[in-house]
Every structure is written in structure tokens, then in C-alpha cells.
Amino acid sequence: MVLTPTADTPPAVTVERVETFTVALPTLRDFTIAGGRVTARGRPAVRVLVKVTASDGSTGWGEATPIPSWTYETTESIVSTLTQYLVPAVTGLPLWDLDRLVRACDRTIRRGWSTGMPLARAALDVAWHDALARSRGVSLGRLWGRRRHESVELCWIAMGADPGALAESVAEGRAHGYRHFKIKTALASGPDISAEVARVKAVREAAPDARLIVDANQDGTQDSALRLARLLEPLDVAALEQPLPANDIEGLRRLRDLSPVPIAVDESLRHPSDLAAFVRRGAIGIAVAKVQRCAGLTLALRQCQLAEDCGVALMGSGLTESDIGLAASLHLFAAHDLIAPADLNGRQFLSSPYATGSVIQVRAGVAEVPSGPGLGIGIDEGIVRELAR
Structure with a gap:
């Protein structure tokens, strides 16, 4: 009919x-x-x-x-x-x-x-x-019929090539009210990773009570990542994120088994089926939720729910978005329970001139989840067209 x-x-x-x-x-x-x-x-x-x-x-x-x-x-x-x-x-x-x-x-x-x-x-x-x-x-x-939190705590990205610059970056983040920090590291330079450990140590000394995340963005090998993880253990690191290439499932499984620091997986998880493959192999304990990496909110919601159903912990991250992407991520993360502050760092590195009217409030490193219709923010299309290349 x-x-x-x-x-x-x-x-x-x-x-x-x-x-x-x-x-x-x-x-x-x-x-x-x-x-x-x-x-x-x-x-x-x-x-x-x-x-x-x-x-x-x-x-x-x-x-x-x-x-x-x-x-x-x-x-x-x-x-x-x-x-x-x-x-x-x-x-x-x-x-x-x-x-x-x-x-x-x-x-x-x-x-x-x-x-x-x-x-x-x-x-x-x-x-x-x-x-x-x-x-x-x-x-x-x-x-979605789903909002567990009205705010999301964020972390500040500690930037700097040497301990002094990193300490200044942490101080800047603290001045903005941020309590927790993330640092990017590189592992491909060779067997001597003492300089990278010194950088992480500088952040820990500048922020002794912070939740601290170290992110390698696929830069390591199984050997360098394990050496780094063992040296990070005394620094009370909450997670070492994606230290191996995205498709190295067996390497990440081995690293999870051997590492004294929790291993988080980010770039590997573009689709819910990717997460399922990691779960089947016992290769994941922490999954990073990310809207753009998952092709949007539909699949990101499916992946986050699968992680929860499988007992996999969630951390939140973004891709240095403007306030449009920030709003989308806040709605996603507010619908779930994160084990660490979210890396939504767009406000730290760029501005969003077209965000007008209802804007996202970030106070002392905590972002309020927008409550208006849709994403809950205003967009001035005239400014968008002025900025268009």
C-alpha cells in the first residue's frame, strides 16, 4: 500500500x-x-x-x-x-x-x-x-534524546621546543583558568628520546596536579613508543595517545599489553567497524572520540555508543576547529562520559569572526554546552562570505 x-x-x-x-x-x-x-x-x-x-x-x-x-x-x-x-x-x-x-x-x-x-x-x-x-x-x-552533562572541561595544549618555553605555555594556560594539559611529542628522530621526556617532565613540574595527556600522532615505532611509555610512568601521565601508525593494530595491541601508561587510540578509529576490529583483538582500552575523523556526528555517535557497550573508555578531541566544530563536539561529548578533559583547542589557536549572537561560553577552561536550536550558535553569513576565498 x-x-x-x-x-x-x-x-x-x-x-x-x-x-x-x-x-x-x-x-x-x-x-x-x-x-x-x-x-x-x-x-x-x-x-x-x-x-x-x-x-x-x-x-x-x-x-x-x-x-x-x-x-x-x-x-x-x-x-x-x-x-x-x-x-x-x-x-x-x-x-x-x-x-x-x-x-x-x-x-x-x-x-x-x-x-x-x-x-x-x-x-x-x-x-x-x-x-x-x-x-x-x-x-x-x-x-538525540541524550545529554548527560551541561559543560565539558577542556585541556590546554602546552607548546614549546624546550622546557622553558613549555613552562611559559603552561603558565599562560593557567592564567586563562585551564587546569589540565596536553603535549604533542615526536618519536621519529631516533633512539634518544630523552629530550621528549624532558619536555613532558617540564609540563608536569609546571602543573603538578593536572591531568596530563601525551600525544604522538602516529610518530613512533613499537620500540620507541614502549621506551617512551616506560619513561613516562613516573610522571603520572593519564594517556599516551596514538604512538603508532593508524593501521598497526597488532603493534597497538602489544603496546597496550606492555605499557605501564594507558594507551589511547585516535587516528585508527575512522569508522565504528575500526573500533570493533580493535575490540576483537584486545587492542584498545581508551578510544578518542572525534567528530571529523568519524565523518560526522551520525557515525561518531555510533562509535561512542559501541565503545561504551564494549567497556572501552572515551576521551574527547577535535581538529582545531572554529566555533562551528567546537559546538558539534561539545554536543557529542556532553552525551557521553569522558575520562579526561577534552582537547578542543580551536579557541587557543584561532578565532571565529562569523560566530555571533549566541556564542559558546568558555570560563576557566570549562565550556558550556549550547542549549539553543541546532548547534546552538549564531552564524553571520555575511562575514562568512567576506572571509571566503
Whole structure:
């Protein structure tokens, strides 16, 4: 039996238009990870924004962060994937049908080792969520029927090549009210990792009571990562994050078994099935939740729920997003229980000129989860268009 719309059955709200904007945002500080530079003070930080417009006039915004030093997607590949492939495939779909959005993206950009073009997909998925929730006049938490926390504690990224610079960075973070810290480390320089241990020690001495996370961003080998973990044990490190390449499941399993420091997995977990593979092999105890890495909120929610169901602890992280990505991550993390402060560091390294009206409040290193419709923040489209390249 086929049901046809009647006077009492309003037509389904569909997605009428999807627009893409490449914007240049002001940077506040230098930021470098093991793979290279993320931001450079004085040089604009490029982000790709997506605007979804539905047939009822509702709009939503999403964001992609091209960081080739972290993953393979570039500004050019994100824009071309969206405009040439994903947007034509999803325009006209019902706004409510998030599952159909995911399946359409899966068919259009096939996966390789894991999800194909997750950052591009994330911008579309988050904008879709924002428009759907605004169409219904509710926040994302109400849309999901899930919000456990009204705020999320954040950590400050301690930056510096030497102990003195790191101590100054920690002092700056403390002056802004942050209590907990994360430090990036590099392990590919050779067998002598004493300099990296000294850097971590400097942060610990400057913040003796802080939760401290060390992130290697895939830079180590099994031997160098294990040596580092053993040397970090006296420094009371909460987690050593992704010290091995993303596809080295057996290496991460071995490291988890041998390391005296908890090992967290980030870049390896682009799809819920990736997490399932780690769980089956006993290779994971801490999973890092990240919206863009998971191709958006739909799959990120599935992955976080799977982690909880499997007894895997969750930490939260981002990709140095502007306030659009910050809002999406806050809603995701507020729906779950994190074991450590979240690394949502966009405010530390760049500004979001287009965030107006309802803005995210961060006080003493704690971010309030927005409560308004959709993402819960205001976006000035005129400023977005002024910033567009």
C-alpha cells in the first residue's frame, strides 16, 4: 500500500541546497604536531564550511579542517569531493533521514582501509544535523534524546621546543583558568628520546596536579613508543595517545599489553567497524572520540555508543576547529562520559569572526554546552562570505 500526502499530511522537508565556503580565519598562535604545522601565527587558517538549506527554510552549518600534516585530505580535495560528488548525491533527500545521508555518502565515495574522505563528509553531516534540529526547534541533545552533562572541561595544549618555553605555555594556560594539559611529542628522530621526556617532565613540574595527556600522532615505532611509555610512568601521565601508525593494530595491541601508561587510540578509529576490529583483538582500552575523523556526528555517535557497550573508555578531541566544530563536539561529548578533559583547542589557536549572537561560553577552561536550536550558535553569513576565498 502506498501512502500519498493529504491535506493533513504535510510534505516531508527535504534538503534543497548545499553550499561550500572556503574561509581564511585569523590565527593566534603557532601549533605544530609530529607531522608538521597546523597553524602559523600571522598566516590565515583555512577551513571549509558547508551550509545546508532545507525546503522549510531551515539552515545548518558544518566545518571541515584540512590538515595534511594529520591526514590526507586537503582543502582542494575536500571542496571537490563535496561539490562534485557528495552534494549532487544528497540534494533532495529527506532532512530527517540521517541514515540515508550516510548510505548515500558511502555509495558515492567508497571506503578504502576505512571511511573515504571523512572530513568532507563531516562538514556535510554536521550541517545536516544543525538544519534538522533547527527545523524542529530543538538542540542536538534534545534531537538525540541524550545529554548527560551541561559543560565539558577542556585541556590546554602546552607548546614549546624546550622546557622553558613549555613552562611559559603552561603558565599562560593557567592564567586563562585551564587546569589540565596536553603535549604533542615526536618519536621519529631516533633512539634518544630523552629530550621528549624532558619536555613532558617540564609540563608536569609546571602543573603538578593536572591531568596530563601525551600525544604522538602516529610518530613512533613499537620500540620507541614502549621506551617512551616506560619513561613516562613516573610522571603520572593519564594517556599516551596514538604512538603508532593508524593501521598497526597488532603493534597497538602489544603496546597496550606492555605499557605501564594507558594507551589511547585516535587516528585508527575512522569508522565504528575500526573500533570493533580493535575490540576483537584486545587492542584498545581508551578510544578518542572525534567528530571529523568519524565523518560526522551520525557515525561518531555510533562509535561512542559501541565503545561504551564494549567497556572501552572515551576521551574527547577535535581538529582545531572554529566555533562551528567546537559546538558539534561539545554536543557529542556532553552525551557521553569522558575520562579526561577534552582537547578542543580551536579557541587557543584561532578565532571565529562569523560566530555571533549566541556564542559558546568558555570560563576557566570549562565550556558550556549550547542549549539553543541546532548547534546552538549564531552564524553571520555575511562575514562568512567576506572571509571566503
